[in-house]
Amino acid sequence: MVRTDFGVADLAAPGYGLSMTRVRPSAASAVREGDELDWARVRRWLGEAVPELSGPLSVLQFPHGRANLTYLLEAGGTRVVLRRPPFGDLAPGAHDMRREHRVLSRLWRSYDRAPRAYAYTDDPSVAGAECFVMEYRDGEVIRDELPSSMRGYDDLGRRLMFALTDAMADLHLVDPAECDLEDLGKPAGFLSRQVSGWARRWELAAPEDGDALMAQVGERLAKTMPETQTHGIVHNDLKIDNCQFDPDDPDRVQSVFDWDMATLGDPLADLGTLLHYTPNTDDPAEIQGGVRYPPELTLPSQDEVAARYARRTGADLSQITWYLAFARWKTATVYQQLANRARRGETKDSRNAALGDTVPVLARSADSLLDQLS
Structure with missing residues (x-):
């Protein structure tokens, strides 16, 4: 199943469009060994779910999370973030991408600190598990080294x-x-x-x-x-x-x-x-x-x-x-x-x-x- 929660007009609205901002050098890096997905399948799904993304797909990974896998996808100068659960056996109810998509496709209306989710699929042939794509925002995350x-x-x-x-x-x-x-x-x-x-x-x-x-x-x-x-x-x-x-x-x-x-x-x-x-x-x-x-x-x-x-x-x-x-x-x-x-x-x-x-x-x-x- 493929779900989208936006239209072309929504993407053009000020503040809610797909991001074309630069990526901070510390934010993303090459995909970690063992965390690769079938990017050809992902690209085909994105062509249907987010038609505004066009052209060859480039992929980086946000490497700091310990559980869910989070990737930065770019096509034609436009960036989105894809999230899916980790590989392996999962605890019941954990890593619920359907829930996260649902929250982020709605919460942004009342809470502007919530990035907006754009599309979700539960078809495991796309990314090996359920996944969704969301707005990319540029900024700093504070970890062990101060930017x-x-x-x-x-x-x-x-x-x-x-x-x-x-x-x-x-x-x-x-x-x-x-x-x-x-x-x-x-x-x-x-x-x-x-x-x-x-x-x-x-x-x-x-x-x-x-x-x-x-x-x-x-x-x-x-x-x-x-x-x-x-x-x-x-x-x-x-x-x-x-x-x-x-x-x-x-x-x-x-x-x-x-x-x-x-x-x-x-x-x-x-x-x-x-x-x-x-x-x-x-x-x-x-x-x-x-x-x-x-x-x-x-x-x-x-x-x-x-x-x-x-x-x-x-x-x-x-x-x-x-x-x-x-x-x-x-x-x-x-x-x-x-x-x-x-x-x-x-x-x-x-x-x-x-x-x-x-x-x-x-x-x-x-x-x-x-x-x-x-």
Whole structure:
């Protein structure tokens, strides 16, 4: 099946056309060995799905993501981004390209930090799995090395993290009905389903010598679950390297990526994830390495990030420690899944092999956080 969500007139509209901007040298590189697709088949599909793309196809890969595969496609000077799941066995419900396409084909109407999706197919003959294409935007993603275009700003670490906090808060203030996403998920019982669902994922991913504390933390989370205050659009993995910045404006996130787990639910689950990725200086080194921040950046504390979010949304954060514990536990499960894929030889990304070593550290941290609720 091929789906498109635009017409020629839409593509010509200011701000929503297919990108013809330059690609920053650090953004994309040659396709990684083992991540190649049948580009002739992809080109034939694009000719039908995005007829505005014409001419020979050139391909680069965005190399930094650990899971979903993301490629930069260019034909006739026009650029789009193609995303598909990773190769190999996937956890149930993970890497949902249909969901990501659905979100990004609608959310841009109410949230301009969301790139617009253009076309989707579930025909595996195109890219080996379901895939979709979306708008390409030019900008900087912050990882382990600060781009030269963003050096020279005072207090940059705090400004970037506060910009990310604002972007999260603004997403949570979006009315899903305004962008036709009111049926994206079932908000009632969201936290309960999250805990039980990630517990099942851990059962499937746990190695024979897996840390028994992981199952115990899951049980504790289920018993101490807070009441949800409000429901909204939840990204489910919002962190600094899933965002893009305009180097001329470090105080505002330009784009938010990786929407394949987006749903309707408790927005504080997103805030717990962001706090997990904003480590305090006394956190173990393994936790501080969860996101690769440039070493010259000085970040705000978790308390400062939480306070800024509360001011922008009016949320009560008296139970935020539970959400942080949940984020640590969920991240540990994701790391084990990625380590398993590396051990099975399903990825050439060497970074994933050692992620399983971090699982016990994250489990202990989550368990210690839950002790604070007693």
